[in-house]
Amino acid sequence: MTASAAPRFDPLDPLGLDDLLDDDDRAVRETVRRWAADRVLPHVARWYEDGQVPEVRELARELGALGALGMPLHGHGCAGATAVQYGLACLELEAADSGIRSLVSVQGSLAMYAIHRYGSEELKERWLPPMAAGETIGCFGLTEPDHGSDPAAMRTHARRDGSDWVLTGRKTWITNGSLAGVAVVWARTDEGIRGFVVPTDAPGFAAHDIHHKWSLRASVTSELVLDEVRLPEGAALPGVVGLRGPLSCLSHARYGIVWGAMGAARACFESALEYATTREQFGRPIGGFQLTQAKLADMAVELHKGVLLAHHLGRRMDAGRLRPEQISFGKLNNVREALEICRTSRTILGANGISLEYPVMRHATNLESVLTYEGTAEMHQLVLGKALTGLDAFR
Template sequence: MSAAAPERTTARAGDLLDVDRALGDEERLIAETVRRFVGEHVLPEIEGWYERGVFPRELVPELGRLGVLGMHLTGHGCAGASAVGYGVACRELEAADSGLRSFVSVQGSLAMFPIWRYGSEEQKRRWLPGMAAGELVGCFGLTEPDSGSDPASMRTSARRDGRDWVLNGRKMWITNGGLADVAVVWARTDDGVRGFLVPRGTPGFTTRDIHRKMSMRASVTSELVLDDVRLPEDAVLPGVVGMRGPLSCLDEARFGIVWGVVGAARTCFETALSYARTREQFGRPIAGFQLTQQKLVDMAVELNKAALLAHHLGQLKDAGALTPEQISFGKLNNVREALRIARTARTVLGANGISSEYPVMRHANNLESVLTYEGTNEVHTLVLGHALTGLRAFQ
């Protein structure tokens, strides 16, 4: 007779398939280190930050010392971690709050990455070490008031005036905008779309924070205003022309989302499971009722599938084989399922699910934004539709 299998504890229930067994020693250390940091520096305060609608600027140097800012890049003070290592860091950050992971994603994948990939050596030396250390903050200016899913229709322009560039336009829904020491702004030129480094304090460049948000409240979201902003010739990123530049940056950020939302979903699932095991109705814990168990099982299955998908895409990225369509696959599936898990977890908690005493509604609200940014659910569906059929549903 075989021995009975040991009872799985709540702490392990979020990883039924033992996906983390596939992590290397360094990746496991990254996950443990970031989770410990989040537990000490973020979880005790995140509810208050969210309610007040603030992101604490003083946290940024701490993130720099942690080594997560631009951690998947090499040189210039960056850690040079593997894609899977970066992924597990995003997972542990978003397990606390999507706003925290979003800050790290924008700093590393949308602001530092284009400088690292397309910038001159002088630009890299000027900006990257300070950004990796959390001494400087960056943002990514692509989305405009009238062009979200269609960034190629941007109106922001840059024209030559002697040896200088003069920029005019507006960028909207820019994470970190109000905090940023430098903005990577994408603008139309006579030669095509180019990226420009716009330091804070440049005459004509201002930011306006967006308030009254119901989602991503522990995150700074801003409008960038460029009115005859004059920049020197060396402000342009020399290594890329055209939409390939900003779209490659978005792929980097989407990869972090694929992993990050697994963390948010895990927190919601584990909160619901713990609650169901202790909350009694009709004289017994609600975890003992069939319909509640069905909810818990459905959440666990989708959570583990999402974790497997994230790990697989991380391995592909480390092998240099990850495609944009595969990133769209991951973003589409994992955000959609994380949001479903958050909504289902809320029903397990009943009325308590809407209380800030529990993190579920905060994660659900945040995931509504994650479903939309870095490519909407519909856009990623059509990207995959094109990959399957060879026919474009949009330009």
Template sequence: MKEGTAISATKSLPPLDPRDPAGLGDLFTEDEKAIADAVRRVCADRIDPYVGEWFERGELPDVRGLAKDLGSLGVLGMHLEGYGCAGMSATEYGLACLELEATDSGIRSLVSVQGSLAMFAIWKWGSEEQKQQWLPSMAAGDAIGCFGLTEPDAGSDPASMRTRARRDGDDWILDGRKMWITNGSVADVAVVWAQTDKGVRGFVVPTDTPGFSAPEIKHKMSLRASVTSELVLDGVRLPADAVLPEVTGLKGPLSCLNEARFGIVWGSVGAARSCLQAAMAYAEDRTQFGKPISAFQLTQQKLVDMTLEYTKALLLAIHLGRRKDAGVLRPEQVSMGKLNNVREAIEICRTARTILGANGISLEYPVIRHMNNLESVLTYEGTVEMHTLVVGQAITGQSAFR
């Protein structure tokens, strides 16, 4: 017998973790694991005991207190450099999004909109004065931001936006409406995109500016533990230096959306994990015909299929995270991640619901809440149709958007 064969035959294998049967934990550094653990602990203490009630009531109480807690943790704009931001890696940011959405999609949305949309827009395209004015307080959670792009009649086609900005002397005057804006009613600053005579421009709008209002959208059946608003701009007068100086055209808002989509690639995996773990625990505890339902073949098939899709989604997220950290991640690859991972996550949640039976629709368990939330995640930051066409164009060279 060869020496290597003898060693391999006698060496004991590590135990298999039922929650990570493929051993994907080995792919993370100790620092990455520590960040995931820190976010998980804060969520377990600050959010998990209450989020089901918040969802049922359709509100997110004490948003400012929660934002400060998240700022103290360092997750607001955590992947940005300078200005009080943590400067962490894309993979570390992804793991934070995973843990936040394992708690609730609305909580991850709060962080994503703050860091990947509002803060990123100012960090990437703003003036030094705008960065100094807003980014440190936003990173600390002392100021909350929102991002105004989507309109009542312009969702997947932002080029057709009707919000306009016109010059009046040295000032800008903004008029228009934005819709489905996370954080809108509690924001201190809004990054608003508008048509101008020279193309789409972004504006940094303090929300106490006369003519700006943000009525909250009610009667949602998804993302209920989240503040969602309309932005109303009626003759909002801004100084000349309110415009983001470093970008003109849709490149500006689309670059921000790409940052937020990357967080969704990871966050959706967190929602899937939460439902998978709930289904596993329930199948072990629930007894029918004299044994736990986890002992039945059909239930095991569901659990195995869910585990496989969760594992593949996490592998894809890790791969895209490593590419982003290496500076070689393309927008089309983010579209692949968002399209696949949200689609598989929602299917995992629906399958978990069947394992829980009637209990699956109760807020005593997280499953129905994640199911409903993912219906929104499936649509925002690019619909299934849009990401399908992005990937289709990437692999065929043919555009099918029009």
């Protein structure tokens, strides 16, 4: 290719990653980007400051109409999109706010995915269509007050009573908890750990919102209390026994985070880039100084490497070749680098970087939660360490 035939350098796509997408991919991306620009960005700073999203149920129905809920699942009203298209949607949603992407991830990649993969046909037909439409919101109960990274030690238990199951226990840090019409709850049984599909109007079920959060403030986070909740035999997920069930759901959700974190990073980078070309100090734009350019260059390198990694993992998922260790690779790298991009962007914006007039501090505080949930950075390091050495350092 001659120099004259080379495409124009795009500061927002320096590697030309848009070439990796086909027309359907671009259509998905642009649809979600437009929706987020119209329905989230004008309001999200206020939602974050107030710590609530008043119209969250309406947003869920709109996301359902877009096909964004349970997006890569097939049948029962789900869109049947590719893994890459789902990833692009996560990136665009988190570029608006991590809380909105969390709503979608928990709905589709945790609650719906568990029912779709492990549920009976009766459970699928009952729950998946209204969940895909956003008419019913779901949550996923695994983490407990005393057991986060070690779910095998969970205390929530289910016992048989005649033909019924009776669940007792507590789950915490549950996204969508008090919004949910259905909860997928994991509990100990005499047979091993099992999943249960729990209607939230069942007697003995309660959800209490967690307040005073300084992260994911545009997201509902709750504690679930199950006090002798009685369920029929058919409420148990028949397709899996043991930790393999919830961990496979977490892997599916982590995949979305690999993309989503780069959305938050992109929003911060673009904010810093625009600011650097318009903010003047010492008689010229601060983007003309070497230290600022070095920061922008380093951020661009890590941002687009992260997007390229997400694309690679998405293609592997679409080919049925993606391993859990590779998802850990992606989450560890992309969330860590997204946080660094947010922090560096904040330094370019100076004091303005802490203002909600700009997205940077909001994304940075949100990513502190993303760093921890769906597996802490340390746990993903140990997953990779075991894969690399063959030695288990967890115990």
